[in-house]
Amino acid sequence: MQLKVPEHQVAGHIAKDGKPGPLVDDKGRFFKPLQGDSRGENEVKFYESFATNTEVPDHIRRFFPVYHGTQAVEGSDGAAMIVLENLLADYSKPSVMDVKMGSRTWYPDASEEYVQKCLKKDTDTTTASAGFRISGFEVYDHKESSFWKPERKLLRGLKVDGARLTLRKFVSSNSLSDMGSKPDSAFVSSVYGGSNGVLTQLLELKTWFENQTLYHFNSCSILMVYENESILKGNDDDARPQVKLVDFAHGNDDDARPQVKLVDFAHVLDGNGVIDHNFLGGLCSFINFLRDILQSPDESAES
Ligand SMILES: O=P(O)(O)O[C@@H]1[C@@H](OP(=O)(O)O)[C@H](OP(=O)(O)O)[C@H](O)[C@H](OP(=O)(O)O)[C@H]1OP(=O)(O)O
């Protein structure tokens, strides 16, 4: 089995100080190392419970990576890995964003030290104020024909206006690395809008969260992705780029294939019959941000 480091991982742990990081194979699988201090175990427990839980509606399962069990992986010194569907396997030039949901990232029964560490990050970022924070993203830069990923430090410093601007940049064809410039929001309707777009998917998820009391998704992320291969820019450099969507492989127009998934279940707890207000509140807020961008894509945003 040929394993390699994922090309487009945008957040989370990576191989460091002798600890393994995630790997992918060429068969569409993503291997996530089992993390220590019960996080790995807890994540496995969630995936096993979720896979067999008959109360989870089928249409909701598509928002979660398919789980293929655990496996000791040779290429990673025999470390035990959680084997998941590689969510990016079918994308050739993906733009990806990881958005950590909730207005708090600590969970009941966490140690005081851990709560304090999370609280600091939550108040320093948009978690406490907006109910979510952008943990990481990578966009395909159409001008440079390459991927651009901001440093973590830069994202940690984002306030609400910066997060709003970043959500515009994520669907823009210009000014990616220049954090101060105005994004053109060229792909906003193809990615955030439409009957298969991000907003529609988030609203479906929200309907479930308004009722589900099975799990509490502490510190869990929404992973948004879309395909750039099919997005063609017009040649008129002076004008706002004309964007046409063409999918060469399938001959379809409008095929940015926006996808919304949930990832990172290391801190999921039983819902015990109680609505997950923390995740739901963050989701509602995130939906409002995207709705505002869709409604006024040309509005100039301040950084
Ligand atoms: O160590 P840090 O400060 O980078 O925090 C990690 C988070 O990074 P971030 O706050 O987004 O920059 C990291 O967040 P991302 O996955 O990068 O969104 C995780 O929350 C990680 O905890 P866990 O693996 O989910 O248990 C977090 O690790 P722990 O602090 O819980 O060990």
Ligand SMILES: Nc1ncnc2c1ncn2[C@@H]1O[C@H](COP(=O)(O)OP(=O)(O)O)[C@@H](O)[C@H]1O
């Ligand atoms: N199933 C998956 N397929 C593809 N990429 C994934 C998958 N799960 C996670 N990732 C990538 O790895 C990053 C970190 O994942 P996460 O589960 O949050 O790890 P950690 O527990 O180390 O924070 C995500 O932001 C995303 O880029």
